Each structure stands twice: as C-alpha cells, then as structure tokens.
Amino acid sequence: MIIYPSLTEPVKMGVTAPSSGLHMEQHSLLEEAIYRMEQKGYEVVIGQTCWTEYKAKSAPAKIRAMELNTMLQADSIQLIFPPWGGELLIEILEHIEFDQIKPKWLLGYSDISVLLLAITLKTGIATAHGTNLIDLRGPMSDPTTAMWEKVLFTKKGEEVIQYPSEKYQERWQHDYPTEWIFHLTEPTKWKTISNSPMFIKGRLLGGCIDVIRHLIGTGYGDVQHFQKEIIQNEPIIWYLENCQLNVTDLRRSLVQMKLAGWFNNCSGILFGRSEANDTIYDYHVLDVYMELAEELAIPIAYDIDCGHMPPQLTFVNGAHAEVRVYNSGSIIKQQFI
Template identity: 65%
Template sequence: MITYPSLKKGATIGVTAPSSGVPEYLHELIRLACSRMESRGYSIVCKDTVWTQEKAKSAPAINRAAEFNSLMQEEDVDIIIPPWGGELLIEILDKLDFDAMQPKWVLGYSDVSVLLLAITLKTGMATAHGTNLIDLRGADMDETTAMWETVLSTQKGESVLQYSSPMYQKEWQHTNPSPHIFHLTEPTVWKTTETTPHVNMQGRLLGGCIDIIRHVIGTPYGDVQTFQKEQIGNEAIIWYLENCELSTTDLRRSLVQMKLAGWFDHCAGIMFGRSPANQTVDGYTVEDVYQELAEELQVPVLYDIDCGHMPPQITFINGAFAEVELSFEKGSVRQYFRP
C-alpha cells in the first residue's frame, strides 16, 4: 500500500545535501533559491551540509545520513528538497533509518533519485522526482516546472494531470539565467518505438537516473519484486528513466542488467527522458537501444520525454498509479494518488 505525503500551504522546507553540497563561490545561488521560496510563503530550514563540498561530497556519509534522518523525523519539517544532485549519495543508504521516517515529500532528481527510489521501495511512501532547489531561484517558474507544487498538494484519492512541455532547454547557460532560470529554445517532441502515433500505458510509476539507480540492483535498496508484491499487489510498473552520462553501450548493459534482475517483470512500458549523453558507439544508436528493449519486453517505449538533465521536468511520483498517453508527439501524464 502506497502512502502519500501532502504539501500544505506555508510548509517548512528542509534543505540538506545528501549528495553534493554547494561550494562557497555558488552560495549566492542557494541564498537566492531560499529567498524565492520564502517569498512564495514557505519557511526554510537550511542545514550545514548545504554549504560545504569537498572530494565529490558535501560531508562524510555518516554526517549526511544523520542530517537527513533528523529532517525526516522532525515534525516541524514538511518537505525535503536538496540543493541538487551529485555523485555519491549511494554511500548513505545503509545509514538511513527507514523505519523512523515520517510521511513527508522528498523532491529532487539526478543522484537524489536513488534516495527517492530506495525510500519508496523500502517504506511504500511516495517520493517525488522533479526539480531541485537551485532551479527554483528564478523570478518565476515555467509552466512545466511550476506543477511541482500542484502535484505535491494533491490529496490521497485524487488525481493530477500534467502535459508535455511546449519547449525544452538544449544547453545550460549558468552565467546567463533567464527569469525562470532555463532557456527553453527547442520544441518538445515525445517519440515512441511504436508504429502508431497513439500510445496509452497504465501502471505504477518507478524510476530515476539510470546511471545511479542501477547500482542498487541486488541490494536491499533495490528490491523491486518485494515492493511489487507487497506494496502494489502485483500491479504493472511504468518505468521512467533518464541518462546523464552513459554511452549507448553502457546504457544497454544497464538495461539488460535491470531485465535480468527482474526489474522489468510485469512492466507496462518504459519512458526515457531527453539526454545530453547517449553517445553512439560503432554505429549503435540510442534509438537502436530503445527498439531492442521494446521488442524484448514487448512493451511500448517512449523517449525524449520531460525528465532529467535537459529541463523542464514533469514531476513523477514514485508509487503513484499513472495513465500515460502519447498522441502525435505530445504527451500527458495523469497520476492517481491511490493506495
């Protein structure tokens, strides 16, 4: 059974860095993001790890875990949003107290996605894959990103509908932020391996950054089979995945490993986000990868969806039941907050 936190008006946001912190020369970005959120009516609790970064992590794993555990148990903190992702969040998983976690949203993506997936698989509590805090520092939010508040305010038993973005960002321009941070210059086109322009998929959502979540296969933090049996009554799963840095052959190896580990058993479909990676190897393209996966699993594959490191992003809720539709290169995702 899936439990859903709920974002309330005037919520207190806990900011901690379970992966990478913010180096000193970028501290102004986090101050601005916190200020923007306060101007929108939120309270902010910013913890120590946010302000430090050394040797590819904000702090030693035991410190990061202790800070996250504290925020998850703190009754006055309603939602946790890390500043951004990073590289080594996986180090803290065996130091987290999953049994003591209070129902509250954790929102993020990239390296944070392995934390989100582990929490949902271990506890049955829904988690939110979407924007990070740094990208909320703009004067406003684009319409796709802005849906994070609506999605996280959805009540148990209700549903929420999101649409594919009109435009997406091809390249980051960190020194030239727009009013909503991103530079949305390219038309968004959702694609599919199917021969029809219409695709419909239904199932429970799970996913994240494939570079990261593949590393919990075979561990207590990646037990998809037990989750599927005990938490969602063997309902089908729709996977959403995004590739940050993998070549096509490494992506293929990762997907085969997932398949061999049973992650794609009872799968209703797979969605892949736009990616700055997917380097072709010896003529082997990412479209080849998608096509082979669709044929092997006999499920539809959608790609270039709004997910990952080429924003904006739809807010996907791990554990929610979703109805995903593609029609003539435009997509919609309706998520049902049902147990």
C-alpha cells in the same frame, strides 16, 4: 499500499545536501532559491551540509545521513528539498533509519533519485522526481517546472494532470541565467518507438539510470518485494533518464535491470531526453530502445520531459499513472490511490 505525504500550509521545508553541497562561490545560488521559497510562504530550515563540498560530496557519509535522518524524522518538516544532485548519495543509504521515517515529500532528481527510489521501495512512501531547488531561484518558472507545487499539494484520492512542455533546453548556460533560469529554445515532442499512439497504465518508478542501477542486488533495490507486497502485483511504468552513459553502457545497464527482474510485469518505459547516449560505431540509442521494446514486448516512449535537459515533469514514485503519447497531444495523469 502507497503512503502519500500531505502538505498543510504553512509548509516547513527542510534543505539538506545528501549528495553534493555548494562551494563558497556557489552559495548565492542557494540563497536566491531560498529567498524565492520564502517569498512563496515556505518556512525554510537549512542544514549545514548545504554550504560545504569536498571530495565530491557535501560531507562524510555519516554526517550527511545524520542531518537527513533528523529531517526525515521531524514531525514539523513536511518537505525535504535538496539543493541539487551530485555523485555519491549511495554512500549514505546504510546509515538511513528507514523504519523511523515520517511520511513527507522528498523532491529532486539526478543523484537524489537513488534516495527517492530506495525510500519508496523500502517503505511504500511516495517520493517526487522533479526539479532541483537551485533551479527555482529565478523570479519566474516555466509552466512545466512550476507543476511541482500542484503535484505535491495533491491529496490522497485526487489526481493531477501534466502535459509536455512547449520547448526544452538544449544546453546549460550557467553564466547567462534568464528569468526562468533555463533557456527553452527547442520544440518538445514525445515520441514512441513504434511511431504509433501509446497508452499505458501502472505504478510509476524511476530515476537517473546512471545511479539507480547501483541499487540492483542490494536491500535498497528490491523491486519484487515492492511489487508483491506494496502494490499487490500491479504493473510498473518505469521512467528513466540518462545523464552520462554512452549507448553501450546504457544497454548494459538496461540488460542488468532486466536480468534482475526490475522489468517484470512492466507495462511500458518512458525515457527522458539526454545529452549523453553517445553512439558507439553504428550503434544508436534508438537501437537500444527498439531492442528493449522487442525483448520485453512493451511500448516505449522517449524524449519525455525528464532529466538533465529541462524542463521536467514531476513524477511521483508509487503513484498510479495513465500515460498517453499521441502525435496530436500527450498527457500523463497521476492518481494518488
């Protein structure tokens, strides 16, 4: 059974950096984001790890884990919202007290997806893959990004619907922020490998494939246990996004996931947009998707609003979902059941 956290206003938000923190010259980015959250009525508790960054991490693993454990176990904190991702969150997993976690929302993406997936797989607590806190520092949010609040305020037994964005951001321009932070210039179009309509149902799981692949073979990536004991053998819909992998590394990673049984009883896969996916010789990312679809005999959609080319949907790990990808209109409905 999936455990869905519940938000009750006023919401106390914990901000900690289980992966990367901020260098001093970046502090204003987080200060602006916190200001926006306080304007919305959130009470914000800020951890010390947010303000430091050294050797590709905010702090040593045990210190990051200690601060995170404190927030995970605090009854008063309803939402944990890291500033952004990073590189080495996986170092803290062995120090997380999973059996002491109080149900609460965790929201983020990139390296944070390692923590999200591990918590849902081990505990059955739903977690949310979506925007970074830093990306909410503007005075406005585009409609796709802004859905994070509606999704997290959805109660058990309710459902929430999201649609494709109108436009997406092709490249980051950190030195030229807009009111929305992003530069949404390119028309969004969700696509299917078959070029035909797609409709799938299942429980959502996913994240950034660059980092969640490293959970394979560990006690933090036991998908078979999750499927059998927590969702009673319901099919899984995987959503995956690629930050930095070229196509052959992506292919190796997907084959490893397949061999590890992660795609057993999978009803379909959704791939996010990516600036990576570099072609190797004549081997293209579409070849990867087509090969996987043929091997698994499942539908695959791509260029979904997910990952490092914003904006992105808020996917809830563990939620029951219905996904429709049509030329005339696409939709994802998540049910908290």
